[in-house]
Amino acid sequence: xxxxxxxxxxxxxxxxxxxxxxxxxxxxxxxxxxxxxxxxxxxxxxxxxxxxxxxxxxxxxxxxxxxxxxxxxxxxxxxxxxxxxxxxxxxxxxxxxxxxxxxxxxxxxxxxxxxxxxxxxxxxxxxxxxxxxxxxxxxxxxxxxxxxxxxxxxxxxxxxxxxxxxxxxxxxxxxxxxxxxxxxxxxxxxxxxxxxxxxxxxxxxxxxxxxxxxxxxxxxxxxxxxxxxxxxxxxxxxxxxxxxxxxxxx
Amino acid sequence: xxxxxxxxxxxxxxxxxxxxxxxxxxxxxxxxxxxxxxxxxxxxxxxxxxxxxxxxxxxxxxxxxxxxxxxxxxxxxxxxxxxxxxxxxxxxxxxxxxxxxxxxxxxxxxxxxxxxxxxxxxxxxxxxxxxxxxxxxxxxxxxxxxxxxxxxxxxxxxxxxxxxxxxxxxxxxxxxxxxxxxxxxxxxxxxxxxxxxxxxxxxxxxxxxxxxxxxxxxxxxxxxxxxxxxxxxxxxxxxxxxxxxxxxxxxxxxxxxxxxxxxxxxxxxxxxxxxxxx
Numbered sequence: 001x002x003x004x005x006x007x008x009x010x011x012x013x014x015x016x017x018x019x020x021x022x023x024x025x026x027x028x029x030x031x032x033x034x035x036x037x038x039x040x041x042x043x044x045x046x047x048x049x050x051x052x053x054x055x056x057x058x059x060x061x062x063x064x065x066x067x068x069x070x071x072x073x074x075x076x077x078x079x080x081x082x083x084x085x086x087x088x089x090x091x092x093x094x095x096x097x098x099x100x101x102x103x104x105x106x107x108x109x110x111x112x113x114x115x116x117x118x119x120x121x122x123x124x125x126x127x128x129x130x131x132x133x134x135x136x137x138x139x140x141x142x143x144x145x146x147x148x149x150x151x152x153x154x155x156x157x158x159x160x161x162x163x164x165x166x167x168x169x170x171x172x173x174x175x176x177x178x179x180x181x182x183x184x185x186x187x188x189x190x191x192x193x194x195x196x197x198x199x200x201x202x203x204x205x206x207x208x209x210x211x212x213x214x215x216x217x218x219x220x221x222x223x224x225x226x227x228x229x230x231x232x233x234x235x236x237x238x239x240x241x242x243x244x245x246x247x248x249x250x
Numbered sequence: 251x252x253x254x255x256x257x258x259x260x261x262x263x264x265x266x267x268x269x270x271x272x273x274x275x276x277x278x279x280x281x282x283x284x285x286x287x288x289x290x291x292x293x294x295x296x297x298x299x300x301x302x303x304x305x306x307x308x309x310x311x312x313x314x315x316x317x318x319x320x321x322x323x324x325x326x327x328x329x330x331x332x333x334x335x336x337x338x339x340x341x342x343x344x345x346x347x348x349x350x351x352x353x354x355x356x357x358x359x360x361x362x363x364x365x366x367x368x369x370x371x372x373x374x375x376x377x378x379x380x381x382x383x384x385x386x387x388x389x390x391x392x393x394x395x396x397x398x399x400x401x402x403x404x405x406x407x408x409x410x411x412x413x414x415x416x417x418x419x420x421x422x423x424x425x426x427x428x429x430x431x432x433x434x435x436x437x438x439x440x441x442x443x444x445x446x447x448x449x450x451x452x453x454x455x456x457x458x459x460x461x462x463x464x465x466x467x468x469x470x471x472x473x474x475x476x477x478x479x480x481x482x483x484x485x486x487x488x489x490x491x492x493x494x495x496x497x498x499x500x501x502x503x504x505x506x507x508x509x510x511x512x513x514x515x516x517x518x519x520x521x522x523x524x525x526x527x528x
Contacts, residue, residue: 051418052417052418053414053417053418070417070420070422071420072420073418073419073420074419074420074421075420077419077420078418080415080418082414082415087412088411090462091286091410091411092286092462092465092466092467092468092470092471093407093411093468094466094467097407097468098411100404101404101407101408101411101412101415101416102419104404104405104408104416104419104421105419105420105421107404109401109402109405110401110402137466139466140466153415157419
């Protein structure tokens with residue numbers, strides 16, 4: 001089976017603080033995955049490992065069969081939407097320009113955006129329903145609108161893999177629904193998506209192919225109907241340290 | 251009109267005017283990135299820290315420009331390395347290295363027996379002392395730095411706006427960071443010729459901060475910074491000539507006046523702290 005993302009004996013620590021332990025996981029190409037776990041369970045660290053911001057202390061991570069080094073990432077973009085963060089509201093940059101940043105690697109060094117890049121940026125903004133605000137300074141938008149702009153920037157990367165860290169956090173219900181509709185659309189287009197959430201209600205909104213229950217180690221990984229059972233959820237959210245093996249975790 | 255042309259009958263004033271025009275443009279453009287990345291303190295730190303480089307140059311009879319530049323670039327690289335490797339904040343790294351470096355500079359100067367006029371030119375600025383060689387360095391450095399920024403404009407903007415995401419998309423975060431530090435270091439030493447190391451932050455920060463009051467567009471911000479930087483430099487130079495005051499002081503005070511007017515009258519003005527890149 002070909003995996004879009006594969007962890008083998010992967011462990012990560014920040015100094016002496018262990019964050020992820022002995023992760024063995026294969027995410028199939030084209031799958032729509034949810035990662036659930038309490039705050040501090042390593043969800044964000046796992047995503048940052050996939051985009052090469054964290055290097056493993058032991059074990060390996062491979063994305064489309066390669067370690068996600070900087071030069072590899074430049075050639076094979078991995079779309080990433082970080083958690084809503086406080087951006088510099090005064091930075092003089094428009095919504096359109098922010099999304100165009102997602103095209104930086106495609107455009108290449110010493111080159112300017114072409115018509116194709118501009119069309120992709122407009123299309124990305126249209127898909128998150130933000131085209132009408134393209135000329136607004138990013139700092140003038142609400143948190144939810146900024147989040148949609150950052151999703152558009154990730155879409156503009158035209159990646160085969162899209163990672164979203166708590167994309168629905170702090171958003172109203174219609175906006176959350178539009179994000180899950182977008183996930184469905186990407187799934188249909190063959191994009192591998194990995195979405196983290198600490199909110200189990202998110203799993204009601206959208207059908208994920210598989211759910212990863214994470215609490216510093218893999219508690220369970222499998223189809224929602226097998227994973228979302230009281231025993232596994234209590235282990236995940238109470239942090240009891242024994243793994244439950246299901247079919248898809250290898 | 252003769253008020254504008256009269257001073258230019260002197261060749262030192264011609265060189266001074268050309269020098270300040272280039273320095274006004276360079277500091278305004280680099281200054282825009284300095285305030286966007288909130289690096290104001292590094293401009294100050296490199297300017298004061300470069301005192302040791304100038305003192306060393308003076309002690310060993312090296313060209314002050316070249317020794318100052320090499321020293322400031324090394325200092326910028328050390329600050330960047332200390333920040334990355336020793337896990338201290340950039341401000342702390344600057345604080346440690348610039349105060350150490352300045353102490354070294356003062357120690358060296360205090361051993362000199364002769365009053366060092368040449369060195370005080372660098373401390374307080376002496377735009378009228380610009381030689382043809384200085385002018386060649388000013389023009390060369392300005393063209394080189396503006397070329398680098400133009401060629402890698404979108405990469406530097408991405409790095410300035412969202413460093414983490416720039417790295418995710420495969421941009422060389424470290425290289426961009428160090429390239430920016432080196433360009434700031436060169437700019438500081440070059441600009442020290444007109445305003446002196448003590449006031450160099452004025453040219454680096456104030457024109458861009460003034461532009462920041464008027465616009466939400468990066469391109470307009472760059473244009474406005476250059477206009478304000480040029481105005482400060484040229485008006486300051488003429489004021490220095492006619493009022494017979496130090497060129498550094500008159501340029502810095504002109505820049506400050508433009509900022510005050512912008513702060514009071516610009517429609518979408520920003521907080522003072524953010525405007526100054528702090």
